[in-house]
Amino acid sequence: MVNKINDIAWQARQxxxxxxxxxxxxxxxxxxxxxxxxxxxxVLQLLCEASTVDKLEQSTLVKQIQQILESIAPRNIRRVNINSRIVREQQLLWLEEITRDPENQLLWSEEIILEIPNYFQELIKKFRDQKSESAKLILPKFQSSRPKAITNHKLKNSAWGRLSLALSLCLFLLLLGWLVYAVVNGKLKNIAVSGISNSQASTTESFIQSASTQTEDAFTQAVRIANQASADGKTAKTSTQWLEIAADWQRASDLMSQVSPSHSRYQEAQIRTKLYREYSETAQEEAEKIKKS
Structure with missing residues (x-):
């Protein structure tokens, strides 16, 4: 089965x-x-570097980056701060450097807001992703020794399967349209209120309480992901493997940043948040080195 983690475009959308x-x-x-x-x-803090100032013309570069990011439509990323400067030696703590002294570190900086794609655009993109993944799973053609009658039978079954898929998609879109109409007219709310029993309300309350305690486990989850990333780093050889490790370090950093101030290891979590982020940048640099070599 095709492993989606190797699809860079899919990773970017996530x-x-x-x-x-x-x-x-x-x-x-x-x-x-x-x-x-x-x-x-x-906020996605983005640093753009080039050898000369003319390559970093603000209006042109900002427009290019916004078009690229909106075509990707990355999940949970809407605010992007674009920073630019003349290229210099690698700095793991470049964000701290430009935050501390932006006037001397940067040529310019501009924040943009990515346009949120509507639900139907997301649905179409998801359908295309599934279709693309299915195409990758098709086996190479080979000469069949079976009678033509059997081959024709398979072709008919294949055509019926595609027709069934198209009908299912149409039914789904019709149902979705009805739900949107119901929400707009206040019908869905009435249906939901009349249909919830006392036992269902209790279940909903338990689910909310469970969700509120998830942040308590953020520290443990982050440590587990970080340990796995550290172990994977000892055997990584390809650019894709290093990108996976960088993504794991970033997830671990994000989880650490969610640890509540009331947590007994909150101070340690703050330190690990910054440390894991630095490890993620280092893994990205390793991926770049391998790609260039």
Missing amino acids: GSVAAIIQVLNEKLANSGVRTRAVFDGG
Whole structure:
């Protein structure tokens, strides 16, 4: 079965910072611009570097980046802060550097808001992804020794299968349209209120309480992911493997940042948040080195 983790475009749509950087660098390669990024405080901090100032013309570069990111439509990323400067030696703590002294570190900086695709656009994109994945699973053609009658029978079954899929999709879209209409006219709310029993209300309350305690486990989850990323780093050899490791470190950092101040290990979580983010950047650099070699 095709492993989706190897599909950089799919990773980027899921919000992987490492994959987003790779897509941006590929799209901007001809313009001589290289990018690095960190997801910090709900904002994707993007650093653009080039050898000369003319390659970092603000209006042109901002428009290019916004078009690329909106075509990706990364999950849970809407605010993007674009920073630019002349290329310099690698700095693991570049975000801290430009935050501390932006006037001397940057040529310019601009924040953009990505347009949120509507639900139907997301549905179409998901359907295309599923179709693309199915195409990858098709086996190579070979000469069949079976009678033509059997082959024709298979072709008919295949055509019927495609027709069934199309009918299912149409029914789904009709149901979705009815739900939207019901919400707009206040019908869905009435149906939901009249249909909920006391036992269902109790179940809903339990689910809310369970969800509120999930942040208590963020520290443990982050440590588990970080341990796996550390182990994988000892055997990683390809650019894709390093990108996976970078994504794991970033997830671990994001989880650590969600630890509640009331948690007994809150201070440690704050330190690990920054440390894991630095490890993610290091893994991204390793992926770039292998790709260039």
